[in-house]
Amino acid sequence: xxxxxxxxxxxxxxxxxxxxxxxxxxxxxxxxxxxxxxxxxxxxxxxxxxxxxxxxxxxxxxxxxxxxxxxxxxxxxxxxxxxxxxxxxxxxxxxxxxxxxxxxxxxxxxxxxxxxxxxxxxxxxxxxxxxxxxxxxxxxxxxxxxxxxxxxxxxxxxxxxxxxxxxxxxxxxxxxxxxxxxxxxxxxxxxxxxxxxxxxxxxxxxxxxxxxxxxxxxxxxxxxxxxxxxxxxxxxxxxxxxxxxxxxxxxxxxxxxxxxxxxxxxxxxxxxxxxxxxxxxxxxxxxxxxxxxxxxxxxxxxxxxxxxxxxxxxxxxxxxxxxxxxxxxxxxxxxxxxxxxxxxxxxxxxxxxxxxxxxxxxxxxxxxxxxxxxxxxxxxxxxxxxxxxxxxxxxxxxxxxxxxxxxxxxxxxxxxxxxxxxxxxxxxxxxxxxxxxxxxxxxxxxxxxxxxxxxxxxxxxxxxxxxxxxxxxxxxxxxxxxxxxxxxxxxxxxxxxxxxxxxxx
Amino acid sequence: xxxxxxxxxxxxxxxxxxxxxxxxxxxxxxxxxxxxxxxxxxxxxxxxxxxxxxxxxxxxxxxxxxxxxxxxxxxxxxxxxxxxxxxxxxxxxxxxxxxxxxxxxxxxxxxxxxxxxxxxxxxxxxxxxxxxxxxxxxxxxxxxxxxxxxxxxxxxxxxxxxxxxxxxxxxxxxxxxxxxxxxxxxxxxxxxxxxxxxxxxxxxxxxxxxxxxxxxxxxxxxxxxxxxxxxxxxxxxxxxxxxxxxxxxxxxxxxxxxxxxxxxxxxxxxxxxxxxxxxxxxx
Numbered sequence: 001x002x003x004x005x006x007x008x009x010x011x012x013x014x015x016x017x018x019x020x021x022x023x024x025x026x027x028x029x030x031x032x033x034x035x036x037x038x039x040x041x042x043x044x045x046x047x048x049x050x051x052x053x054x055x056x057x058x059x060x061x062x063x064x065x066x067x068x069x070x071x072x073x074x075x076x077x078x079x080x081x082x083x084x085x086x087x088x089x090x091x092x093x094x095x096x097x098x099x100x101x102x103x104x105x106x107x108x109x110x111x112x113x114x115x116x117x118x119x120x121x122x123x124x125x126x127x128x129x130x131x132x133x134x135x136x137x138x139x140x141x142x143x144x145x146x147x148x149x150x151x152x153x154x155x156x157x158x159x160x161x162x163x164x165x166x167x168x169x170x171x172x173x174x175x176x177x178x179x180x181x182x183x184x185x186x187x188x189x190x191x192x193x194x195x196x197x198x199x200x201x202x203x204x205x206x207x208x209x210x211x212x213x214x215x216x217x218x219x220x221x222x223x224x225x226x227x228x229x230x231x232x233x234x235x236x237x238x239x240x241x242x243x244x245x246x247x248x249x250x251x252x253x254x255x256x257x258x259x260x261x262x263x264x265x266x267x268x269x270x271x272x273x274x275x276x277x278x279x280x281x282x283x284x285x286x287x288x289x290x291x292x293x294x295x296x297x298x299x300x301x302x303x304x305x306x307x308x309x310x311x312x313x314x315x316x317x318x319x320x321x322x323x324x325x326x327x328x329x330x331x332x333x334x335x336x337x338x339x340x341x342x343x344x345x346x347x348x349x350x351x352x353x354x355x356x357x358x359x360x361x362x363x364x365x366x367x368x369x370x371x372x373x374x375x376x377x378x379x380x381x382x383x384x385x386x387x388x389x390x391x392x393x394x395x396x397x398x399x400x401x402x403x404x405x406x407x408x409x410x411x412x413x414x415x416x417x418x419x420x421x422x423x424x425x426x427x428x429x430x431x432x433x434x435x436x437x438x439x440x441x442x443x444x445x446x447x448x449x450x451x452x453x454x455x456x457x458x459x460x461x462x463x464x465x466x467x468x469x470x471x472x473x474x475x476x477x478x479x480x481x482x483x484x485x486x487x488x489x490x491x492x493x494x495x496x497x498x499x500x501x502x503x504x505x
Numbered sequence: 506x507x508x509x510x511x512x513x514x515x516x517x518x519x520x521x522x523x524x525x526x527x528x529x530x531x532x533x534x535x536x537x538x539x540x541x542x543x544x545x546x547x548x549x550x551x552x553x554x555x556x557x558x559x560x561x562x563x564x565x566x567x568x569x570x571x572x573x574x575x576x577x578x579x580x581x582x583x584x585x586x587x588x589x590x591x592x593x594x595x596x597x598x599x600x601x602x603x604x605x606x607x608x609x610x611x612x613x614x615x616x617x618x619x620x621x622x623x624x625x626x627x628x629x630x631x632x633x634x635x636x637x638x639x640x641x642x643x644x645x646x647x648x649x650x651x652x653x654x655x656x657x658x659x660x661x662x663x664x665x666x667x668x669x670x671x672x673x674x675x676x677x678x679x680x681x682x683x684x685x686x687x688x689x690x691x692x693x694x695x696x697x698x699x700x701x702x703x704x705x706x707x708x709x710x711x712x713x714x715x716x717x718x719x720x721x722x723x724x725x726x727x728x729x730x731x732x733x734x735x736x737x738x739x740x741x742x743x744x745x746x747x748x749x750x751x752x753x754x755x756x757x758x759x760x761x762x763x764x765x766x767x768x769x770x771x772x773x774x775x776x777x778x779x780x781x782x783x784x785x786x787x788x
Contacts, residue, residue, distance in 0.1 A: 199758040200747040219779065349778055356557070356778025361694075365553070366583035367614060389779030391746045459770050481759075496763035500747070504776070 001026075003092040006105045007084040008128055009076060010121040012288065012328075012335025013249055015128035020081060020106075021068040022088030028064030034085075036069030039077040039287075048079075048110045049086045056114035056158040061093040075332050077287045080119050082110035083135065086158055087165075096162045105129055108137040108155060115157040120255030123248055126150060135161055139259040143252055145177045146245065146263055179241035182263050188234035189266070190227065193408040197393045201228050204388040204501060206412050209235045210419040211480030212434030214321075214343040214383060216306070219390030220360075221353045225346040226271075228390070229302040232344060233267040234409040236300075237417045243298050246338060250290050250297055268299030270341075274308040278316045288328040288335050293320045296341035306345040307375045314380045317343070321383050343384065347376060357392050385436055385473045386501040419483045435480045443472050447479045453495045460499050474498050510535055510608050510636065519543040520654045523680050527650060529634040533608040536625040542599060548578040548652050548677075550670050551585030551662035552695045557744070557777070559663035559695060562687050563588045565713055566660055571598030578656050580605060580648070581617060581631070585662050590620055600629045603652045605645035607638025649673040654680055660711060661686040664698035671698055674708070684708040736764055737783065740774060744782040 005020040032046045053060045067085055069076050084106040090096045107125050109117045116137035125134055126144030133151040136144060141154035152174040155161055163169040192202055201217060205228060208215040215232075217225045239247065247264045251257050257264070272281065272292045283291030293301060303309060320326045320339035327336050349355040350369045355362040364372075423434050426446055432438060438446065449457065461471055475490070478498035482490045515529040516522050520543065547570050551559060567577055567589045579589040581602040593600040602624055608631065613621075621631050634651065638644065646669060653659060653676035661684070664670035677684050686708035689696025702708035739745065739753050751761045765781055768774040774781050 197748055199751060200762065203758050203762075356780065361554075366616070370614075370616075389746075389776075391748075391779035393748070456767075456770070460766075463770055493760075493763050496766040497759050499766035499770075500762040 001092045001094070003088045003098060005084040005088045005091070005099065006103075006132075007081055007107055008105055008125045009074060009078075009080075010124050010253055011074075011333060012337060013124065013253060014335070015124050016071075016074060017128075018074075018076070018081070018084075019070040020084040020088050021070060022085065022092045023066045023068075024061050024089065024092040025064040025066070030062045030064055032065045032067075034067045034069070036067075036072045037075045038069060039075065041079050042069070042076050042081055045079065045082050045085055045110075048082055048112060049089065051112045052082070052110040052114040052158055053086055053089065055112060056162075058090060058095050058158075058162070059093070061089070063093075065089060065092075075287070078120075079109035079117075080107045080121065083108040083116065083155070083158075083161075086110060087161060090162060096165050099165070103132040105132055105134045106161075107134065108140075110158065113157075114159060116155050118255075118259050120257075121253050123147075123245075123252035123257075126152065127249075140257070141174050142260055142262040143248065143257055145174050146179045146182070146248075148176060177262060179244055179263060183239055183241050183244045183265050188409045188413075189269075190230040190234060191409045192231045192235060192412055193406045195224055195227055195231065195406070198224055198228060198390060199406075200500075201225075201388050201390050202231075202406070204386050205232055205235065206416070207477065207480050207484065207501070208232065208342065208344070208386055209412070209416045210484055211385075211423070211476065212342065212436040213385035213477060213480065214345075214436070215386040215388065216345040216347065216381075216384045217388055217390045218347050218349055220348060220355070220357050220392050223390045223392050225390050226302070226304055229271075229300065229304075229344040229346065230269060231409060232300045232342065233269045235412045235416055236267050236342070237413065237420055239265065239267060239298065247298050250294050250337060254290050254295065256295070266299075268296050269302065270296040270299065271302040271304060274303070274305050274310075276309070276313060278310075278313050281313050282316050282320060282326050282339075283328045283335075283337055284330070286330055286332055288330050288332075290337045291326070293317065293326060293339040293341060294337035297338045298340055299342070301341040301343050303343070303345045306347050307372055311375065318379055318383070345384065346390075381503060382469050384503070385477050387503045388501055415484065419480070422483050435476050435483070438476055438479075440472055443475050443479075447475045447490060449475070449490055449495070450492075453478075453490055453492045456492050456495050456499075460502070464502065464504075466502065470503060474502060477501055511538055513538060515634070518655065520546075520657070520680075521651065524650060524654050528654075529651065532632055532634055532651075533636050534630050534632045535608060535621065536630040537628070538630065539628070542576045542601060542630060543655060544576075545574060546576040546578050546601065546656045547658040547660060548656035548673070549585070549589045549660045549662060550579060550652065550664070550673050551589075552664050552668055552670060553582055553584035553586075554695060555584040555588065555663060556693065556695060558689060558693075559585060560588055561782075562689075563662040564592045566662060566687070566711065567592035567598075568596050569714055570660070571596045575658075576601055576629075578603060578652055580645075580652065581620065582645075583616070587616065587620060589662075590624060594623055594627055594629075597627075599627060600624055601655070602629070602631045603648055603655070604631065604633040605648045606633065606640035607635035608633040609637045610639060645669050646672050650676045653677040653682060656682060658683045658685060661699050661702065661708065663687070663689060663693075663695045665695050666698045666701060668698060674698075674702065678707060685711040687711050736761065736768065737773070740781060740783045744777075744780040746779050746781070750781065 002023045007018045009016045009018045091098050109119045118139035122136045122140040123143040126147040129150045135153045135155050138154035138156050144152045153171045164171040270292050281291050324340035326339045350364040351372050352363045354360040478490045478494045481494040510533045512533050521528050563585050571593050577593040577600045579586040590600050649672045653673050659677040686699040686702045703710050751758045
């Protein structure tokens with residue numbers, strides 16, 4: 001007897017309908033085959049399904065069983081087909097009713113005892129389902145709760161599904177939750193006010209958050225570069241419901257949503273180690289998974305010891321920084337992941353890290369320092385608007401009264417939200433949202449410089465031998481500073497401050 | 506780069522004859538030979554691992570000696586030597602670099618190549634007793650005698666007790682040259698040598714000369730911007746970060762930062778590793 005069960009395959013962030021066809025033949029040598037470009041994990045579903053069926057108190061038919069995963073030319077990976085295969089076998093051997101509801105989607109990994117395990121990508125299944133019912137593992141079911149118009153059945157074990165289908169005991173549908181309700185709360189993990197001193201760096205962070213600029217911090221170890229970077233997600237505007245969903249999609253595919261969690265509410269903060277490979281950074285694998293750039297989507301990608309990253313990895317960042325998404329091409333096909341992150345880098349001033357330190361001696365030679373800095377030069381630096389020095393702070397100075405009381409993240413964020421609104425209004429209709437995204441044309445249009453400001457900038461370009469790119473970057477930063485000050489036009493003092501964040505060697 | 510170098514008999518160079526049997530037979534050089542260069546030559550030497558203090562002292566010293574009309578001799582390696590050559594050139598002086606390797610050896614770094622070109626262009630000389638020789642530990646020590654002999658005065662900016670700089674000083678003492686040393690913090694390893702020279706009476710203690718600075722300042726026509734005097738006063742005695750300055754002046758960092766940019770542009774202060782200081786070579 002032949003039964004068809006619906007399921008879903010996730011290829012990148014796209015979902016493809018899969019039909020699981022199960023045939024339990026009356027004649028033929030007993031066996032169990034799965035066809036349809038099944039990967040190793042799918043092949044192994046045979047053992048899991050067989051044992052799970054037995055351990056749930058059902059009979060595993062000693063007949064010739066053939067499972068086809070259609071379309072047959074799409075490579076199938078992952079463990080999510082366990083549940084549809086099991087249901088198909090039970091239906092085909094008449095242990096549960098043949099599905100009259102064709103609009104049910106089954107998705108989930110089986111454990112040997114017949115219970116379901118957390119499976120990645122449930123949110124995508126939910127978004128794909130549209131007016132269907134979905135049967136997904138209870139631990140991951142919350143992900144799909146935010147999707148409107150579908151019935152989510154959180155499945156604890158195989159027996160539960162069969163009881164539901166036979167009508168012996170109906171399952172309860174998971175309560176729908178509005179994304180708006182979840183993202184309303186404002187959460188700050190690391191508060192700006194907790195960082196002692198480093199007012200200059202904090203100011204740079206504020207500018208970075210306000211104008212969406214990338215930031216690079218230079219400074220010896222132990223000056224709080226990492227801590228400063230961690231405060232950035234908290235001063236960026238809170239995620240909008242649609243943005244939260246976008247982030248959650250990436251995390252759902254990566255299986256990085258902890259059990260029971262519904263949605264990613266905070267802006268992500270990713271800090272990959274400098275040993276990361278290019279594939280780890282931008283995504284990869286034969287069935288490409290999101291890399292760090294995508295996991296940092298709409299959040300912060302922090303590269304500590306940036307000069308230690310392999311050149312190839314840094315170079316690979318160029319495309320996502322430009323396009324705000326990555327395209328990964330592999331034999332199995334190509335997938336796209338979003339990658340709109342804010343880059344924060346931290347670099348030591350020299351290989352040993354103590355150049356210019358008030359108390360410790362630097363042990364590097366000139367040549368070593370030059371070589372170290374040369375690693376950081378080139379295209380990636382061209383895409384960083386803000387450069388800030390984070391010098392070592394004497395502890396006794398830390399305790400001294402600060403000139404201006406440190407602002408809390410909440411206060412800074414309020415300001416950032418306001419400044420972002422100004423930018424959105426200015427750039428409305430251009431597909432851009434922040435000053436950092438402006439191209440030269442927009443810079444000319446929206447960043448009018450008066451004579452004095454222009455003169456100042458020209459002087460700086462001459463004195464420090466700045467490139468054309470650097471010229472435009474300075475104007476963009478000055479634009480954000482003027483926006484923070486609530487000014488219509490950039491004035492000389494804004495430009496003078498922007499010059500503080502120029503790239504130096 | 507043309508591979509042709511001039512050469513001159515060692516004995517003919519002023520001062521080198523004092524070396525007696527150790528006088529090099531022949532010297533190779535790049536640039537235009539001018540005997541006048543050696544009439545009033547002073548060597549400024551010091552360690553490669555230069556501290557911030559050493560850099561400031563060296564710049565001051567080089568500027569002042571240049572103003573006094575001296576040719577400045579040094580050794581072209583990074584650290585104090587390169588700072589010396591640069592400062593001398595910046596103040597329009599002529600400088601002589603005595604190499605610790607053979608002339609024409611082509612594996613130099615970009616910095617060194619650039620510096621050599623600029624020394625030549627400004628009427629100075631690059632000298633070596635070898636042609637094409639690879640640098641080795643001994644070549645630097647061996648070269649030191651030439652530097653000592655060429656100069657009538659030797660100024661030591663920063664040096665550890667055991668260092669190449671001290672070899673030059675020993676030669677200078679042997680040849681009866683006048684030795685000057687800059688005192689440094691007694692806690693600093695690279696000032697141990699200079700401090701020791703002073704305490705043992707082998708060197709005279711060098712101090713900046715106000716008179717020379719003043720005349721130089723007129724030449725350079727430096728003007729101070731009065732609007733930023735409070736920043737200027739705060740930086741008089743110490744180098745400070747933007748944060749420290751802002752705290753001291755009770756002003757927000759964005760304001761202080763902007764003012765510092767302007768001061769940097771007008772060439773009054775400079776920034777190194779996030780710390781600001783007054784450019785006061787002349788004071």
